[in-house]
Amino acid sequence: MSAQTLGVKSLGSRFKLSGGGSGILIALIVLIAALGLASPRFLSLGNLTDITRQAVFVAIIAFGATLVIAMRGIDLSVGSTLAFTGLIAADLMNRGFNPFASVAASLAAGTLIGIVNGVLVAKVKIADFIVTMAMMVMTRGLIMVYTEGIPLTGLSNPTFQMFGQGFVWLVPMPVLITIVTFLAIYFLLYQTRFGRYTLSIGSNPEAARLVGIRIDHIKITVYALTGFLAALSGVLLTSRLEAAMPEAGEGYELDVIAAVVMGGTSLAGGKASLLGTAAGAILMAVVRNGLNILNVNTFWHQVVIGAIILMAVCADKFGGRLKEA
């Protein structure tokens, strides 16, 4: 085994990649090196700032989705929730409400959507795919009814602009918020009973029930958290664009799942790699950015992302086998 793989492995164990996620880290490092060679401007501080700032909208939601997927769930409603909650923040601001109150209402609405998802999944026992798909089309429909397809603009309040456009020293505010979110969820997932329960529901729901874990409570909490994070992402995007776009977040549900799966979290549940998810979200932004910089047809993005998903998952499988042997 080469020194590099060992290095990644030790890094992996330190960040609890738990078998998954090493593939994505290698892919990300190789890609960044290759793009750095292809274009000298790629590795500039300005460009790296742009990439992280472009990655945060998917990344924040994907942190929540990591928990959802780790407990064998799925949430397709996140893109619509993002647009819906962004719209709520913008609408309240335009009606003269304080920016913090508007953001709080937006986050509350996202959480509420998550709770509804969670209750329908955990208590009413409807399949998560169906619940969240229904929520996805319903909220998008409500957005179109309310806006008639016209974006809400005029969000010139400097306090509100700070969320998506501000800087703290050299770090963009949305990136800082994302890092804080990452650390909070990292702690929640790996250091608390709630995190362990989430993983154990994913690895063996029957056993989890038998040892007395309140599965429904955990599920509702995880969906609520994901709804909250989708709203947070919606607030950041709305603030960044100074507009709430009716079509915002379309296709995000798949980008989010792609980031999580690339990162080594298994759709079969029980295994979560939050660091891998972050790497997955960054990788998708890196690919888009690189193709733009090299002036390559950006529809290669979809081809590349699909290939990387397969490669990353294969690499994890292969790595896992080696460990078992």
Next chain:
Amino acid sequence: MRRSISLPFAATLLAAMIVPAVVRAADYGAAFPGILLDKVIPATGKEAKPQAKAHRPLKVGFLPTAMDTYYQRVLAGVKEEIDRLGGPSTIQLLVQAPKSQSATDDQVRTMEAWINEHVDAIAVALYNEGALEPLIRRATEAGIPVFLFNSPVADDPYYVSDIGYDQSDGGRAQAQWIVDHYKDKGEVKIAILEGLPGPHTAQRMKGFNEIISKYPNLKIVAKQPAGWVRAQGLSVTENMLTAHPDIDILVALYDEMALGGLQALKARKLNGKIAIVGYENMKEANDAIKVGDFAATVDTGAKEEGRNIVRAVEQFVMKGEGVPKKIFVAPKTYDASNIGTFDPSDYIYVAKSTK
């Protein structure tokens, strides 16, 4: 023998085609102010026939490819023109929009419902060439005239009239503004935000390139799709600026993408320094020109398009007269020099009573 018969016959036929065409051309100008007569093409003979229907209200279906800022403006024109004719008691407007851009299957369902309901006319925007052709044929066979609007490629033989503007004229107008302001300024670097690949992007770029390619100092250094939407306009502009920090002009094939690009320039304090040339004259783009953030945008006459739809219905279905196969108007470029002349009421529906 054969020639001696066919020649006079052809001459008569030609005369029969040309003479009424000239006569009609003058009428067209009266019925459709600003119509570009050189864009009119001959009818195929497969269209529905004009008929003066007596019953009121006439049911007219209005089916855009999506509901957004642009189509809301078209709709405002439609409603105002209906008001002029007597309001809902004259024309009952049925509006349906598919749930997302390019959801042609949604449009199919709506068309089928309207055909079964025997509406009096259908106005539909096509997303793609060949789109909905079977439905347009079915409607025509059922005696329902179909009018197209804002359709980049109208290539089926059945529609009565194609209403809007030539998309390549929009691209030409953008390019012409650049030529007028930059042709003597040495090497000028241009970056372009395209829409999704398809006829809208292709037509607009075709017109743009036609003009720009004549001026070797105007160089297109980057060209990337940004999906027609603001969020992608922002990120793609950021990425293009990394590769080409020295661009002079940012062209976007739709104002939404241009507004995203403006956010990227603002973050770098480059707004007003890199000239943004947009497309559509959305309200926000109009405001941006007033404060110097946008250099120019192209108004494609959305509200006039809506008025022309109803005028065509009036001619064809109420008066029973023929209409031109193309009812196109010229796009108009706005920049700081003439933005003050734009009438903001062009953005909204103005009810007749308050007019």
